Amino acid sequence: MPSIAAIPEPMAVDDSASKKAKRKQLKAEAAAAAEAAAASSGKKEKKEKKDKKRKTKEPASSDEEGRSSTSSDSDRAPSAKKAKKEKKDKKAKAEPAEEPANDDGELTASGEEEEPADPNALANFRISDKLKDKLKSKGINALFPIQATTFALVLDGNDLVGRARTGQGKTLAFVLPILESLVNGPHKATRRTDYGRPPSVLVLLPTRELANQVHADFEFYGGTFGLSTCCAYGGSPYRPQENALRQGVDIVVGTPGRVKDLIEKQKLNLRCLKFRVLDEADEMLNMGFKDDVELILGKVEDVTKVQTLLFSATLPEWVKKLSMSFLKADRKTVDLVGNEKMKASASVKHLALPCNKAARSQIIPDIIKCYSHGGRTIIFTETKESASELSSLIPGSRALHGDIAQAQREVVIAGFRSGKFLVLVATNVAARGLDINDVQLIIQCEPPRDVEAYIHRSGRTGRAGNTGIAVMLFEPRYKFGVTRIERESGVKFEHISAPQPTDVAQSAGNEAAEAIASVSDSVIPVFRQQAEELLSNSSMSAVDLLAKALAKAVGYTDIKKRSLLSSMENHTTLHLQTGRPLYTPSFVISTLKRFMPEDRLSSLHGITLTTDGTSAVFDVPSAEVQDYIQARRTWPG
């Protein structure tokens, strides 16, 4: 006999634990995941570290070190505490590089000021003192695995394809050896330093924001050697870029369109190029820059004199093939992801949440309240229109997409970086490479079309040893989008339901209670009389009244119900059990028609069969729940 009941609790997530406990658990799990990832990419290195006293150092080799480990990391049972320590130390765990060489007297070969046990300590690499000081000023005392494994290869003149997960320091993996190579290494002798010199380095990347970021790194670290950098991207005036090129620069960082324009206008000359770097190469090709990139790379007269480096967290097969035409035959490949199942960042907790499009703007602010821990949030939408629309619906957020004027885009990014506002609603322009401090939460409004987008978007959090949370929303009907991303990225989503209004209110209440403690006693005389009147005129207890005051202080006058299935406000999820196969959603409708008038069923939506096929869940307006339950009771069958 069929039965029908409202589902009062989330179906797939245990909400019984307090918010605090949940937060703690998430943090600990994400930290453990981070540890596992680090352990995974550096498994061999860790083992070696253990045995360090017995073993001698070996030179870095792409063949050996590029291989990633798949063996069991669970044995390690990493603790959150340990992960925290790791975050603090930002320790890298890769193979030691070759013995440092002292090629011009500027480089140090001793590990005196470094932690001697760390094979990736700066002292173990051919990095000059000036550059080391700059790195230390940023809190960098050791290289990350991708940097440690590629440093000597690049400095020694190899072409290279480098791959590591998001947030693992790929930028410095090319910045550092390029700078050393120009100033102290093989290119020192032939590098031009005169007025009007053509650049020695060209870095191509897909977005303007990323160009700005990498430019800033080259300026910061290259400035120490007196190297000058020019940033060339579309939407910005030509004049300053052309002036800089006329005077002569050492490094040009830019997007393919503008770089091509400057070459065609004969403002940019690549005849003295020593390095060309393709950062996020697959995205440049995805964005239709393939012809521009090929044209630019083809402008180099003598390719034997140029080193070409290609870096990304994702290297689809066709990009690898393409690298064959850009890079020399003896190129090295360092792939720290390799054939490992998990391609996305392992220091990120990946969550999936069913949510109808119409409910997004209601639910997203609650997700932010529950999961951002007061840090920054980036929300990704598929289209520019939905980014603008959503940002207009989410208080305190700003939009970023390709239709926004470049000057405004820069203002938005600067505001987000500086913490002027904490929520950015963006299209894929913010998906690649952006490294913004304290991004705690990523929300993707729907499963992206390609898995690379998922990997890069979710990788805006959980960077450089930190942990983060990525929530992907999906239409309950299109659950296959989640399965597809799971299959292709290796991510195992934890399925959660929308934070219930009571959860959100509770966490707001906690904050309000803390805030009350900071209110000065000077307000008491002013408000005491109203407080006394309120208490004497009310039949409620002082505690209940205070609870109401807290609710009002954080903007609550009512708690609305939210469906678990589609996250719609004022909707409730019902569970129909028949004990017999239901086959399809239309079969569910015909079953319901037996006890509910047909016209009432028009407000029902989101019918989803449970896995055993004998029951179904669907949403109805909360006001109609009792009608369903009553009708079922009076129905004889």
Ligand SMILES: Nc1ncnc2c1ncn2[C@@H]1O[C@H](COP(=O)(O)OP(=O)(O)OP(=O)(O)O)[C@@H](O)[C@H]1O
């Ligand atoms: N050796 C290091 N020690 C500590 N922090 C580092 C180190 N190297 C890089 N970082 C920091 O790690 C962060 C991530 O680096 P970066 O942006 O280069 O990552 P990425 O691998 O290029 O990520 P994505 O794939 O998302 O572009 C940056 O804030 C950077 O300053």
